[in-house]
Amino acid sequence: MPRDLVKGLAALLAAVAGPLAVCALLLPLRDALSHTNVALILMLVVAAVAALGFRWAAVLTALSAALWFVFFFTTPYESFTQIRNVDDIVTAGLLLVLGLAVSQLSRRYNRERAIATTLQRSLLPRELPDTHAVRAACRYVPAEAEVGGDWFDVIPLPGFRTALVVGDVVGHGLRSAVTMGRLRTAVRNFSTLDLPPDELLARLDDVVVQMDAEAGANEDGTIAATCLYAIYDPVSSSCAMARAGHFPPAIVHPDGRVEILDLPEGPPLGIGGLRFQADERQLPEDTQLVLYTDGLIEDRHRDIGAGMKLLCNALSGAGTDPEETCETILEAVLPARPVDDVALLVARTHAFPRDRIAEWNIPSLPAAVPALRAEVSARLVGWGLEETAFTTELILSELVTNAIRYGAPPVRLRLLRDTNLVVEVSDGSSTAPHLRYAADTDEGGRGIFLVAQFAERWGTRFTPTGKIVWAEQPAPPVPVASVLASVA
Secondary structure (H helix, E strand, O other): OOHHHHHHHHHHHHHHHHHHHHHHHHHHHOOOOOHHHHHHHHHHHHHHHHOOOOHHHHHHHHHHHHHHHHHHHOOOOOOHHHOOOHHHHHHHHHHHHHHHHHHHHHHHHHHHHHHHHHHHHHHOOOOOOOOOOEEEEEEEEOOOOOOEEEEEEEEEEHHHEEEEEEEEEEEEOHHHHHHHHHHHHHHHHHHOOOOOHHHHHHHHHHHHHHHHHHHHHHOOOOOOEEEEEEEEEOOOOEEEEEEEOOOOOEEEOOOOOEEEOOOOEEOOEOOOOOOOOOEEEEOOOOOEEEEEOHHHHOEOOEOHHHHHHHHHHHHHOOOOOHHHHHHHHHHHHOOOOOOOOEEEEEEEEOOOOHHHEEEEEEOOOOOHHHHHHHHHHHHHHHOOOHHHHHHHHHHHHHHHHHHHHHOOOOEEEEEEEOOEEEEEEEEOOOOOOOOOOOOOOOOOOOHHHHHHHHOOEEEEEEEOOEEEEEEEEEOOOOOHHHHHHHHO
């Protein structure tokens, strides 16, 4: 039987039989109870039925309560038409009016909660993207009373890397859901700049401070939020993470060992001016990274330590599939009646196949470029990418020449081959190239323009020792034999 139908039948039964049962139970105390006390008790019944979310049931309950009140407590066992006390009629009418008012307030509350829940779910990702770095699964559980501002995201980054995000806006209701949507959009926009986790959180902190300043005195209180941002690189099997007032992530190692990472804790978002610290850890293949919000751990009936212990116990018995891990965590750790919403993100790491990576150290001499092109062409033939050789040679020639002329040693070239072919040129300078539209009479300035025309995407990301300029172009699928050989 459908769940809504069962709920509707239950509301109908409560509307008809609830007031009758209460009046029958109170009848022996008729002489000891005032009409006001009886009316208040019946009002509680009306409010309880209204909480089920059916307006018609609340109205029917109010009408039923008024009728049974008149019958049992004004002229018991006589006809309704033999009411001798005008006060009894006023009390019954007031009971009916108050019942209708309660039903209207309940309807408005349920409507606002439905809007907030719909907005919350529409702002969360409907499905997680397929990435080469991780296999991810997620769950979102709204609070029992009111929706909050928890969110999660999985963002593909250049170089087959993946960003994992979990955040929480303090508070509940429509305002928290809207704030969550704004912060999630800001994180996605900042991720296009390919910032490290600590710098991204610093910019997100500025956004929250600006949102507080824009709200001014028109809003009650200030915006407070927490966030954890991680970037996993399948080529190096490393994960850089930073958190802003958020719970640390949990790690399930391939051997089943569970670890809560000792990640430096930054201040919550919105404080302003304080520093965030990033930490980098090696995560071997088939490691599970578990990110969550405080609603999973905190509960009024247990402390944080007990919640963390439950989480570790659940992860120690979980399998290697992220979907199964999510279900195991919710069954073992989620409170029976959660007072805060919960966002859960589980990602299983994958290592990039070593036979699809090619690297070269390049001398800081322009004369080294022709020999490099020949070596790259041979590697592309070995990968079955002969048709991409021309554009790849053009792209790497421009990027390597720029690094030699305007950058600083050491200069390195790296090719990554999967569904896309990625060309990465790194050097020791922090000066980033920019796209120019050269005039017909200009003798230079067309290198990056050509790269942008031939590549599907291109960009720059900065490293502690310099920068990496990358370009990405589509590539034919990897042959099945090669995939089976790498798996074996």
